[in-house]
């Protein structure tokens with residue numbers, strides 16, 4: 001593998017020379033800058049680079065070019081270098097829907113655009129290009145490794161560790177226990193491999209099959225709350241909980257967030273969120289989560305990880321949360337944002353392979369392990385669409401299995417178009433997974449055609465199940481009211497025909513996001529009739545804090 005390449009193609013000589021010079025000044029040490037004056041010459045260079053396995057990080061193409069349009073060149077570049085980020089160079093000022101960049105983004109033919117002229121480069125060229133390169137580098141083996149894991153590739157615990165470290169952006173490398181490097185690392189760590197996985201930190205510390213709490217503590221996270229009464233305790237660090245924390249802490253409330261896993265919730269598992277305002281090319285869920293987590297932390301939010309909230313009671317004006325280790329947290333108000341988790345397939349043979357080729361959710365940490373493999377995605381929602389597109393960057397083929405007879409009824413149009421435009425993705429409608437087999441990891445799936453009942457067994461290395469959610473509210477059933485599916489009722493939805501809800505102790509009705517227990521609010525996906533989107537969850541988190549203020553002021557008066 002040679003130095004990664006930034007390939008620039010434009011027929012406008014002046015633009016090409018200026019771009020080469022500007023990018024060379026900033027990125028020339030770490031990347032080789034190659035400039036080509038035509039699409040044909042660029043394609044020849046891309047083929048030569050692919051033949052000698054030299055990585056291409058970025059391809060920038062001018063629009064238009066005569067022999068082949070910039071978009072067509074970027075499509076061809078993707079086939080030769082699937083990891084390379086594709087950038088279309090466009091003139092400023094044309095913000096019409098007919099602009100080629102709009103269609104190309106919709107179809108997933110380009111990843112980004114850059115405006116020309118781009119001066120001052122410090123503002124318009126270097127920051128976006130650094131962002132593109134950061135995104136490309138996430139698809140590569142990290143050059144700096146903070147943690148090495150030795151384990152069985154398809155053991156569920158190995159998968160959980162990889163998933164956690166990916167989501168907290170901790171650079172790690174995984175080694176199979178029976179590989180040469182795996183043996184060497186175990187020996188250096190003084191381990192005989194009888195207990196796996198083994199986690200070796202750069203500092204030399206070693207953890208053998210650590211619990212999530214142990215790992216979290218080693219990564220510097222708190223797993224116990226301080227003995228104090230908080231103004232507001234937030235249950236869950238998904239988008240709703242994190243946004244609530246940013247608002248609450250920034251407005252001077254003493255704030256605690258409790259999260260059993262990793263910050264980010266479902267959004268943290270998404271490879272690319274394209275509809276969150278402010279990120280025109282999209283942002284990965286783990287990036288968005290990490291930024292919001294840091295923002296909440298910098299405003300003074302306290303976080304407790306590796307603990308679930310298992311109970312909620314009212315004690316006078318205090319709301320008491322019981323944590324999974326038995327500790328208790330007291331708060332003057334509570335925001336419930338525990339979201340939803342993936343509905344299971346309930347096929348016993350596939351349950352037995354969970355984490356060993358069968359994954360619930362997008363499992364971004366496993367995408368690279370699917371290199372060249374035959375992979376299946378179950379689901380017809382946006383999350384399934386995104387997972388399919390992300391997996392297609394690595395897998396040989398991706399088949400989306402849909403129980404219904406169309407994709408477009410539940411998936412956004414831009415994702416449907418992108419899926420149809422991606423050559424290694426196919427869609428099988430009216431198809432269900434009914435069985436799976438494999439020794440140690442998934443090897444085969446049995447599919448049933450819903451139209452005629454015919455079954456077929458196919459080779460499969462990965463099954464990613466994204467078929468909607470079930471709310472995390474079992475522990476709340478005796479405390480706050482929910483609908484028949486377990487989603488929490490709030491505000492107007494609590495009002496019966498006779499006005500105030502039964503047992504409601506106050507003269508006023510519940511506030512907009514208030515549950516049937518005064519001072520306890522619900523935000524995000526967990527709420528009855530919520531809109532299952534990141535922006536909506538974030539909005540509700542921020543609104544819930546305003547209602548907490550209202551409630552606390554009422555208590556003080």
Ligand SMILES: Cc1cc2nc3c(=O)[nH]c(=O)nc-3n(C[C@H](O)[C@H](O)[C@H](O)COP(=O)(O)OP(=O)(O)OC[C@H]3O[C@@H](n4cnc5c(N)ncnc54)[C@H](O)[C@@H]3O)c2cc1C
Pocket residue numbers: 235236237238239240241258259260261262263264265266267268269270271272273274275276307308309310337338339340341361362382383384386387472475523524525526531532533534535537
């Ligand atoms: C793969 C994927 C892709 C998606 N892509 C998009 C997209 O592109 N655009 C978009 O708008 N939306 C997208 N969504 C939907 C979006 O992610 C959700 O609507 C959003 O995450 C909901 O946020 P939330 O905070 O309400 O809940 P969640 O994200 O579900 O977070 C809830 C958090 O609470 C924690 N928790 C659960 N139980 C407890 C407990 N007892 N105690 C403490 N904490 C608890 C969970 O561990 C979790 O971290 C996607 C979802 C998925 C899964």
